[in-house]
Amino acid sequence: MAKISVHGNIIPIVVCCSFLSLIPVPTKSQQVETLPIHTRRISERVIVAWPGDHAQTTNMIAIASERGIVVVDTESSWSVTAEIRDVFARELQRNDFVYLINTHGHTDHGGGNQVFQDAVIVAHERSPGMQVNALGSGNLERRRERLDYWLTGMSQQLESLPAEGPEALAIEERSRWVRRILTDLGPNFELTLPKVTFPDRLNIDLGDLTVRIYYFGGLHTNDHVVVHVPEEGLLMTGDILAESWIPVLSEGDDVNIPFMLANWDTILQEEDQIRHIVHGHWDLGISLLYFQQAHRYVRTLWEEVIEAHSLGTDLETVCEQLDLENRFPEFRELVHEYEGVDYHRRNIELMWALRGDESPVGYR
Ligand SMILES: [Zn+2]
Numbered sequence: 288m289a290k291i292s293v294h295g296n297i298i299p300i301v302v303c304c305s306f307l308s309l310i311p312v313p314t315k316s317q318q319v320e321t322l323p324i325h326t327r328r329i330s331e332r333v334i335v336a337w338p339g340d341h342a343q344t345t346n347m348i349a350i351a352s353e354r355g356i357v358v359v360d361t362e363s364s365w366s367v368t369a370e371i372r373d374v375f376a377r378e379l380q381r382n383d384f385v386y387l388i389n390t391h392g393h394t395d396h397g398g399g400n401q402v403f404q405d406a407v408i409v410a411h412e413r414s415p416g417m418q419v420n421a422l423g424s425g426n427l428e429r430r431r432e433r434l435d436y437w438l439t440g441m442s443q444q445l446e447s448l449p450a451e452g453p454e455a456l457a458i459e460e461r462s463r464w465v466r467r468i469l470t471d472l473g474p475n476f477e478l479t480l481p482k483v484t485f486p487d488r489l490n491i492d493l494g495d496l497t498v499r500i501y502y503f504g505g506l507h508t509n510d511h512v513v514v515h516v517p518e519e520g521l522l523m524t525g526d527i528l529a530e531s532w533i534p535v536l537s538e539g540d541d542v543n544i545p546f547m548l549a550n551w552d553t554i555l556q557e558e559d560q561i562r563h564i565v566h567g568h569w570d571l572g573i574s575l576l577y578f579q580q581a582h583r584y585v586r587t588l589w590e591e592v593i594e595a596h597s598l599g600t601d602l603e604t605v606c607e608q609l610d611l612e613n614r615f616p617e618f619r620e621l622v623h624e625y626e627g628v629d630y631h632r633r634n635i636e637l638m639w640a641l642r643g644d645e646s647p648v649g650y651r
Pocket residue numbers: 393395396526567568
């Protein structure tokens with residue numbers, strides 16, 4: 288039996304493995320769009336899998352421990368998530384999935400949760416609310432409309448491209464992917480929310496492996512977590528960072544930057560042992576160097592904003608002090624302005640808006 292520890296309490300988890308036969312699969316009469324499934328073996332115990340060659344799909348990661356298989360993230364499509372689950376089971380020659388971790392509440396990381404109802408689904412405490420907002424019964428229609436809108440846009444793009452050209456093939460695959468997600472949002476879709484949630488850190492003891500989950504809210508989303516498996520030197524960063532961009536803070540007053548930075552410090556204490564960093568998406572990646580540089584960037588911005596606040600300095604002066612070109616030359620070539628938004632300045636402004644709280648919001 289695996290043990291899960293939240294704030295030092297040990298909660299025993301009993302896992303029922305007979306659920307798999309209850310998962311609905313599309314009937315043969317339904318038109319099912321197919322995408323090739325790719326896998327990458329990171330080690331004896333760790334496999335990464337994703338569908339497609341062009342669509343931006345999600346890296347699903349399986350980690351085999353002596354107390355069961357832990358999976359990080361699902362695809363948007365639950366039926367493709369089921370295919371990948373089968374691939375994991377075949378590759379690892381076992382079917383004892385004990386935990387699924389959602390790195391954040393976006394549909395492309397938890398839209399396939401229903402395939403893992405026999406496992407314990409774990410996420411940050413804000414994730415269930417985000418998932419209800421995206422996929423709850425009152426919001427499904429809006430989701431379908433958005434997917435239809437993307438499909439229309441892509442079919443218009445296809446009309447102006449030479450058929451069989453690389454661009455057309457890529458868009459064609461993306462359209463197939465969106466159609467598959469839409470089909471999955473039919474009567475067999477079942478909103479399946481994380482059952483175990485936590486505010487800051489959570490450790491899962493799996494005997495020969497430990498899965499450490501850290502709150503990283505404030506980057507990409509306010510409920511984001513990073514998953515570290517020290518025995519494998521494995522870090523799964525979800526969507527918190529993308530190497531071609533400077534770090535981008537998410538909006539909202541419910542983030543806790545000091546907590547995120549404390550977690551970042553903890554992970555970097557073992558930076559020498561990090562051998563693999565897996566991004567949330569197969570077509571993106573980050574290096575350890577970038578992870579370290581991003582840490583210095585966020586920490587420096589936060590400390591100087593706090594200091595400026597205590598000294599009574601104004602926002603403009605802080606922005607000048609933190610000039611990207613001079614202070615972070617390693618980020619000079621990265622995207623920091625997009626569609627008229629200066630994301631470096633925006634990061635400082637978001638921190639400026641948070642700094643007034645001596646004790647961090649939500650984590651007093
Ligand atoms: Zn994503």
